[in-house]
Amino acid sequence: MKGLAMLKIGEIGWIEKDRPACGPRDAIVKPLALAPCTSDVHTVWEGAIGDRHNLILGHEALGIVDEVGSEVKDFKPGDRVIVPAITPDWETEAAQRGFPSQTGGPLGGWKFSNFKDGVFGDCFHVNLADYNLAHLPEGMSLEAGVMLPDMLSTGFMGAENANIQIGSTVAVLGIGPVGLCGVAGARLRGAGRIFAVGTRPASVRVAKEYGATDIISYKDGNTADQILDRTGGAGVDAVIIAGGGPDIMMDAINVAKPGSVISNINYFGSGLGDQDVIPLPRVGWGFGMADKNIMTGLCPGGRVRMERLAEVVMHGRMDPALMATHVFKGFDKLEEALLLMKDKPKDLIKPVVIV
Ligand code: NDP
Ligand code: ZN
Numbered sequence: 001m002k003g004l005a006m007l008k009i010g011e012i013g014w015i016e017k018d019r020p021a022c023g024p025r026d027a028i029v030k031p032l033a034l035a036p037c038t039s040d041v042h043t044v045w046e047g048a049i050g051d052r053h054n055l056i057l058g059h060e061a062l063g064i065v066d067e068v069g070s071e072v073k074d075f076k077p078g079d080r081v082i083v084p085a086i087t088p089d090w091e092t093e094a095a096q097r098g099f100p101s102q103t104g105g106p107l108g109g110w111k112f113s114n115f116k117d118g119v120f121g122d123c124f125h126v127n128l129a130d131y132n133l134a135h136l137p138e139g140m141s142l143e144a145g146v147m148l149p150d151m152l153s154t155g156f157m158g159a160e161n162a163n164i165q166i167g168s169t170v171a172v173l174g175i176g177p178v179g180l181c182g183v184a185g186a187r188l189r190g191a192g193r194i195f196a197v198g199t200r201p202a203s204v205r206v207a208k209e210y211g212a213t214d215i216i217s218y219k220d221g222n223t224a225d226q227i228l229d230r231t232g233g234a235g236v237d238a239v240i241i242a243g244g245g246p247d248i249m250m251d252a253i254n255v256a257k258p259g260s261v262i263s264n265i266n267y268f269g270s271g272l273g274d275q276d277v278i279p280l281p282r283v284g285w286g287f288g289m290a291d292k293n294i295m296t297g298l299c300p301g302g303r304v305r306m307e308r309l310a311e312v313v314m315h316g317r318m319d320p321a322l323m324a325t326h327v328f329k330g331f332d333k334l335e336e337a338l339l340l341m342k343d344k345p346k347d348l349i350k351p352v353v354i355v
Helices: 038-045 148-160 177-188 201-210 223-230 248-255 303-314 331-343
Strands: 002-008 011-016 027-034 061-068 080-083 124-126 170-173 194-197 214-216 236-241 256-264 293-296 324-329 350-354
Touching (some): 002 331, 027 080, 038 331, 080 148, 148 177, 148 236, 148 256, 148 303, 170 248, 177 194, 177 201, 177 236, 194 201, 194 223, 201 214, 214 223, 236 248, 248 256, 324 331, 331 350
Parallel strands (some): 170 236, 194 214, 236 256, 256 293, 324 350
Antiparallel strands (some): 002 011, 027 124, 061 080
16 A cells, blocks of 8 residues: 655655554545645654654545454445544543543544554554444535544534633634634634634635634734733633644733633644743733633544534534635645645645545
8 A cells, every 4th residue: 555654754755555454343444535734744844743754644534444344333345434533442441531532641542643554545544443433424525524533623622622601702822724613613612702813814714704703913913912902901711722832822821811711722843842841921820820721632533523523514503615725636646735734825724635
């Protein structure tokens, strides 16, 4: 089989590997639609999770089942499926405690393109198929569907973790595809006013479509000050962090009201060594006592999560296809799509490859 791999930090290339073996509860899937993630960029070009050699990249896919193990009940060859980015080991202790994305240690549910070959191959292996695949609904476009495995799941988690009440004021720091789903998630959770922070014109347009009421450019001055100004000094009830570097925590905490939640979904990948720290504002955080609480999370995976996200889309609650600004045709275009995700031109939200 052929795949687009991380050869080492800073280098990608096409490689050949043996077809993966299918265990009794597993599946082998061929891709239908694929999308690169900013996390692939952190992994390859920033070396954020350490070096990887000849590891096939990618964790966002729709596919066609090619083979299933003898114990798989609900899927068969030929089925069109949504493949979650996170594929937990559902029998583990962490899953039973309610944290399936962290099975086998922190971030352990994130297997594809972390410690197991990802989905940028002409076929790939899925563990526990009955738990980690979902049927692609009839009528869902590939451009929309491929946003479910990671973008919708992560962005919506940002809103779910933020304790948004009906009418809450929310700030979403960063409106790439993840933050845009944070905006859409905040609206679905009943937010009143939604501040969206970012500059790329394509993202600003979709942010308004997804429910942003105020657009803030972090390039026009301190973000927290701008939002405090517009709220008469009050700040916001919830913050979702989906972009920026380590200093973004300063903005998030400074703009949050006492009693708020700062919900981080950002991957602090850039320029951070193992010993580096992420600063928090001592005064803005009420000297550590202001009831400004930080939540974190890795994208939720698994079948039920994908089925619920599909319900959101199939019943017209939001249209993920608006984020597919660059649609490529053909598996060979994957490299171009990934490099586009790295370079992030102004008109880009998310590249998608229809295989
Ligand atoms: P993008 O790079 O497309 O978007 C980042 C956004 O942050 C842009 O809108 C950018 O603005 C904005 N931004 C940059 N600097 C600042 C700043 N100082 N203040 C406020 N906003 C700023 O990324 P993605 O949406 O693809 O991904 C976002 C993050 O989520 C990444 O770190 C990614 O790795 C992570 N991620 C985490 C997952 C999880 O499980 N927790 C899963 C998937 C992704 P501009 O418009 O100017 O470009
Ligand atoms: Zn991702």
